[in-house]
Amino acid sequence: MPARFCSWKMIPTRILEYEKPNLNGNSKGAGCRFELWDCSGDQKFETCWPALMKDSHGVIIIFNPELPSHLKEIEMWYSCFVQQQPLLDSQCLLVAHHKPGSAGDTENLSLGKKMENLISNSRVFY
Incomplete structure (x- = not known):
């Protein structure tokens, strides 16, 4: 999984961000917004997890x-x-x-x- 490193510290990486104001193609359609985050799979970065889980x-x-x-x-x-x-x-x-x-x-x-x-x-x- 991709992760960025800065001064030997892992920074959780947003690997995808998508936003579409309306799904139906008209101004009355429901919107869609999502982000995918990679949290590396390593427990040593557990301190980052609350920020990734928020909302x-x-x-x-x-x-x-x-x-x-x-x-x-x-x-x-x-x-x-x-x-x-x-x-x-x-x-x-x-x-x-x-x-x-x-x-x-x-x-x-x-x-x-x-x-x-x-x-x-x-x-x-x-």
């Missing part, structure tokens, strides 16, 4: 199911970024991503008891 309406958690450590880490991310805000499970998108060329097995992916509810109430993409 958020959803969370995207991306992980590599081939790495056993990621299966534990997604529980921590879910707890911090979804449950403690609080957001609904339906406001969380869980993405299992394999590096190109890997032969990952998503058919038998086991995320553990804590994440079972998220799977049934969220969207999961492989």
